Amino acid sequence: MTRLSPRSSPRTSRRVGRRTAALAGAAALLTAVALTACSSGGGNGGNGSSDTVTDGKxxxxxxxxxxxxxxxxxxxxxxxxxxxxxxxxxxxxxxxxxxxxxxxxxxxxxxxxxxxxxxxxxxxxxxxxxxxxxxxxxxxxxxxTTQAVVTTSKSAAAGVTDIAGLKGLKVGVATGTTSLTVAKDELGTTPQVFNSNDDAVLALKSGQIDAVVTDLPTAFYMSSAQLDDGKIIGQFADDGNGDKxxxxxxxxxxxxxxxxxxxxxxxxxxxxxxxxxxxxxxxxxxxxxx
Structure with missing residues (x-):
């Protein structure tokens, strides 16, 4: 005669389920710790941790x-x-x-x-x-830095020597720059906004605008390298709150x-x-x- 195995009680099944879940959780935790240790072990040249997008660089x-x-x-x-x-x-x-x-x-x-x-x-x-x-x-x-004004010898701004002379002229600035705020505050006008300083230079060359407001070092580059007849009219005074x-x-x-x-x-x-x-x-x- 074949002996039939007794059925497990509901209480026994619950105990087994809890043990299985606990063991699975512990295994997952150990795996996570191991992966974390591996990922933080690479050096970055500066301090040996993964502070940079590429370890060691x-x-x-x-x-x-x-x-x-x-x-x-x-x-x-x-x-x-x-x-x-x-x-x-x-x-x-x-x-x-x-x-x-x-x-x-x-x-x-x-x-x-x-x-x-x-x-x-x-x-x-x-x-x-x-x-x-x-x-x-x-x-x-x-x-x-301070902000400066760049123009060309053929522009309506060529002979300007002060802020009053710039008012009413067409001024361009690059988007997202402090130059936009300075142009509004200092000149009391809304300048034409361009995607980049390069685009502003092209507009100045074509006569679309009369001058460009930009930071002073960039003004030097524009006037000497990007414009054949470029000149810096001047820079706005440094009030101690310059462009940082x-x-x-x-x-x-x-x-x-x-x-x-x-x-x-x-x-x-x-x-x-x-x-x-x-x-x-x-x-x-x-x-x-x-």
């Missing part, structure tokens, strides 16, 4: 194209040009060799928009503003405090002052617009 973005005096010859990897030199100085403070720095490109507007980024730092004359700080992190200012440029980082970046410390160090030890004199020394010759 520091990815720095700039504009496309990038212009002098910020980046010479559109080659940030050369270390020539003010912002290229600043970027490498910051990288060095973070513990990265020049060979560990990877350059990439981004648009101006996308860099300061909310969301994930495929770079660690971005440097392309970003003015530090409270509105932008809601979406991204900033380093302390590595440079403070900061390095942009993704919001909540693990590098933010380290970059802040790096920039503060470069200020205190004189490095930023030396780089400013080397790459931006021509600014003192531009008259103040009154």
């Amino acid at each position: 520091l990815t720095i973005a700039t504009g496309q194209p990038a212009y002098s005096p910020w980046i010479d010859d559109n080659k940030p990897e050369s270390g020539k040009g003010f912002e290229s030199a600043v970027a490498y100085a910051v990288a060095d403070e973070l513990g990265y060799k020049k060979s560990d720095v990877v350059w990439t490109r981004s648009t101006f507007d996308s860099a300061i928009a909310p969301g994930a980024k495929d770079w660690d730092l971005n440097i392309q004359q970003f003015s530090i503003t409270a509105q932008r700080e809601k979406a991204v992190d900033f380093s302390p200012a590595y440079y403070t 440029f900061g390095i942009v980082l993704p919001k909540g970046s693990a590098l933010t405090n380290k970059v802040k410390t790096a920039v503060d160090t470069l200020k205190s030890d004189g490095t930023l002052e030396a780089l400013t004199k080397k790459w931006l020394s021509t600014e003192v010759d531009v008259p103040i617009l009154k």
